[in-house]
Amino acid sequence: MKEKTVNELELGEIGVVSKIIGEENIKRRLLDLGLIEGTDIKPVLVSPSGDPRAFEFRGSLIAIREEDAENIKLK
Amino acid sequence: MSEKEKIAMEQKETKRKSTYTIALAGNPNVGKSTIFNNLTGMNQHTGNWTGKTVANATGYFEYRGEQYKIVDIPGTYSIMSHSEEEEIARNYICFGNPDATIVVVDATSLERNLNLVLQITEITNNLIVCVNLLDEAKKKKIKINLELLSNILKVPVVGVTARNKKTLNNLLKVIRNVCERKEQINPIYQIHYDEKIEKAIEEVREIISKQYKIEEKLARWMSIKVLDGEEHILKEIEKQLHIQLMNNREIDKVKKEVLENLKEKEIRQEEFKEKIVSTIVKDAEEIGKKVCKFENKDYANRDRKIDKILTSKKYGIPIMILFLLLIFWITIVGANYPSQFLFSLFGNIQEKLIEFATYIHCPGWLSNMLILGVYQTLTWVISVMLPPMAIFFPLFTILEDLGYLPRIAFNMDGFFKKACCSGKQMITMCMGFGCNSCGVTGCRIIDSPRERLIAILTNNLVPCNGRFPFLITIATIFIAGTIGGIGASIVSTIAVMFVIILGIMMTLVISKILSKTILKGMPSSFVLELPPYRKPQFLKVLVRSIFDRTIFILGRAVAVAAPAGLVIWLFANIGIQGQSLLTIIANFLDPLANLMGLDGYILTAFILGIPANEIVLPIILMCYMQGTSLVNMEDTFAIGEILRQNGWTILTAINVMLFTVFHFPCATTLLTIKKETGSWKWTAISFFIPTVCGIVLCMLTTLVYHVFMI
Known part of the structure; x- marks a missing residue:
């Protein structure tokens, strides 16, 4: 079964991070922002052009592009 | 010589001699530059968006007859990866030998900010945590127990509102205390990794300490990097401290053994890296939970409402x-x-x-x-x-x-x-x-x-x-x-x-x-923080x-x-x-x-x-x-x-x-x-x-x- 990513979350729906995959640089950046296993993440805004979306986690609001967000797998 | 002239002479004397150096670190957009400006009176532009300071900015100030040099290093979320700013920040904290490193943190998102603080505790003992934007936190009904934070981290913690110059007085006092203390007081907070990882780190550290005369804390940090396989950082350490960590037969040998050992316990090198990062984040989360009290869970609601309009498909x-x-x-x-x-x-x-x-x-x-x-x-x-x-x-x-x-x-x-x-x-x-x-x-x-x-x-x-x-x-x-x-x-x-x-x-x-x-080239990753709205001054x-x-x-x-x-x-x-x-x-x-x-x-x-x-x-x-x-x-x-x-x-x-x-x-x-x-x-x-x-x-x-x- 394909793992669920944050891209599949509807606006306002909360997901729990299972792991971050992908290329070293982007992985590191996402980890540095505190996206580790067990982190709650919730998309709250979507850019007028549909991408990126802004996610709320650990008290901050961070815009992440779709292809980068693809690396954030959910439980 | 009159009394007055004597004092003037003395002042001149102190001005010339030993100046303390302080590094100013922190996440982007936490008011670092505002603190810098208020301390030094210099006008460095601060922006409510990330990454304004790209090179180190240096300023000077005087407090109680002592001359201080303060270095504003680029704002980063971490000092572990490869970006230009993080490298500058890391190099300065590691090798710039500051007498004190102030980490400015945002009171409204303390948990995330603590991640950087904890990373820096691995490098230096002379740490001051400066909790800024207390006024914003108050508005959002976030209460922070500074004393508890100080007890947990075992470092001085100062709460300030950088926009208000008066609140910086406490910070000045703490800076002075930290700079002037001669011997190291009790060891500060230390991150504890998984038992197996701790053992591995310790083994490598012993070798490094045996070969080179390096402070234990720094040696421990280096051994984490050795096990991490962070070539980039290792190269920098070798260059700055004139030591050899890679292609060092003894270290390599221990490293290989230790990694084999970990593999048997089902921790591969990639996972090692992740374990290190997530332990730090989890520690930060735990500390954050202990010291922060959110009296109004929906503190960001007003911002979200504004955001919904300003970024809407129709009106954005x-x-x-x-x-x-x-x-x-x-x-x-x-x-x-x-x-x-x-x-x-x-x-x-x-x-x-x-x-x-x-x-x-x-x-x-x-x-x-x-x-x-x-x-x-x-x-x-x-x-x-x-x-x-x-x-x-x-x-x-x-x-x-x-x-x-x-x-x-x-x-x-x-x-x-x-x-x-x-x-x-x-x-x-x-x-x-x-x-x-x-x-x-x-x-x-x-x-x-x-x-x-x-x-x-x-x-x-x-x-x-x-x-x-x-x-x-x-x-x-x-x-x-x-x-x-x-x-x-x-x-x-x-x-x-x-x-x-x-x-x-x-x-x-x-x-x-x-x-x-x-x-x-392809578009690089776009990770952009949308900071809370703030009232302009x-x-x-x-x-x-x-x-x-x-x-x-x-x-x-x-x-x-x-x-x-x-x-x-x-x-x-x-x-x-x-x-x-x-x-x-x-x-x-x-x-x-x-x-x-x-x-x-x-x-x-x-x-x-x-x-x-x-x-x-x-x-x-x-x-x-x-x-x-x-x-x-x-x-x-x-x-x-x-x-x-x-x-x-x-x-x-x-x-x-x-x-x-x-x-x-x-x-x-x-x-x-x-x-x-x-x-x-x-x-x-x-x-x-x-x-x-x-x-x-x-x-x-x-x-x-x-x-x-x-």
Whole structure:
């Protein structure tokens, strides 16, 4: 079964991070922002052009592009 | 020696001797620079968006007779990875040997900020945690137990509101205590990793400690990096401390053993890295939970409501355009009056100068050259540049302070992604509308060097304040002039808007072309924090934007305007066989100009107008009126008459507008591009890109026009 990513979350729906995959640089950046296993993440805004979306986690609001967000797998 | 003199001597003495060095670290956008400014009194611009400080800024202050040097290092979320800022930050904390490292944290998102704090506890003991933005936290009903935080971390914790200078007194006291304590007090907080990992780290550390005399803490940190396989960081450590960590037989041997051992326990090297990071984040989370109390869980609701409107599909972009239009309108209308005032002021002085020159029997050619050439051009540039900048930048800085700019990047990112660029480029373009030179400097906010360079090279494709009035004048005369009435101003506004939109589209097209050719690459990851909205500090905004941007840019412009004034005067006054140099050059350029639907004088004016776009029209008028100095004309109607008499048609007007938007950057911008890219090659490319665009576009319209007219 394909793992669920944050891209599949509807606006306002909360997901729990299972792991971050992908290329070293982007992985590191996402980890540095505190996206580790067990982190709650919730998309709250979507850019007028549909991408990126802004996610709320650990008290901050961070815009992440779709292809980068693809690396954030959910439980 | 009197008592007074003695004290003075002593003060001088202390000033000369031992100065303490303090590093100022923290996440982006937590008010680091504000603290820096308030401590040092220096004006470093702080922006409510990430990544303003790119290089280390150094300042000095005195406290109780001691001299302190404070180094503001770039804001980062972490010091573990490879980005330029993180490297600078990490190197300074590790190898800069500061007497104390202050980590500034944002009280409203303490948990995330603690991540960096914990990373730094692994490197140094001389840590001070400075919890900033307590006022914002209070508004959001977040309570932070500073004492508990201090007990857990075993380092001094100071709460401040950096905007309020008084609250920094406590920080100063703590800085002094930390710097002056001689021996190390109790060990500070230490992150405890998984048992197996701890054992592995310890084994490597023992070897490092055995081989080199390095403080235990640092050796432990190095062994984590050795196991991590972070070559980049290891290389840096080797270089800075003259030790060998890689290709070191003993270390390699232990490393191999330890890693094998871990593998058996099902921890591979990649997972090792992740375990390290997540342990730190989890620790930060735990501490955050202990010391923070959220009395209002929905503290971000108001921000989200605003965000929903400002980034909505329907209104997001229209609101953005409206904001920008409003700023331009206020700038252009508002700048008229001070400009007039400066003109008449400098004009009066000019008359006095001429009188004075006559009085001292200064030769006519010399006084003309200095007064009508240098002085007039110089004061002209000041009169037309200063007021719009002094209005535009504070307005723009207010948007910046509010936290609106990252939202612009968020709204526009989709378009820029298609051009393989970053949405942050839109912010730099918005700054470019005010002044391209500022826009180019602003490109520092873009992390990826490739994308930053593209943003720099294309910045000039949006017209700056200096070009707006010219565009409006031409549009009013030739496009709206045929209609008259209220319709006229609407039509001319639309015409100007059309060229601007063309400029924005061209930026995207050129960016895409650059991404596919000389600056090949995929769009880098776009991770952008949308910070909470903050109330701007109006007075500070005014002072900061005037000093940091306006005066700075004006300085550069003036430096170019003075010699340019001389050249223009010489061109208009020196001639061969009764023809001025100006005419000779214009005649030479005429064939090219005709292909572009312009005339030689117009092209000459653009070339001579390189110190500032504002003087292009005055030079054109000077040429047509056979004058020998710049011509200032207020009456749009009269300008129109002169232009028409010299053969301007609607085609000329359209091409002049196009060429105004698409031509080489002004000298100030070119200098800035040289400074930012450090390369003449890129400066030259930034010169040719818009120029070629302009020439091609003008030729196209001329061709189309002639085909349809015949």
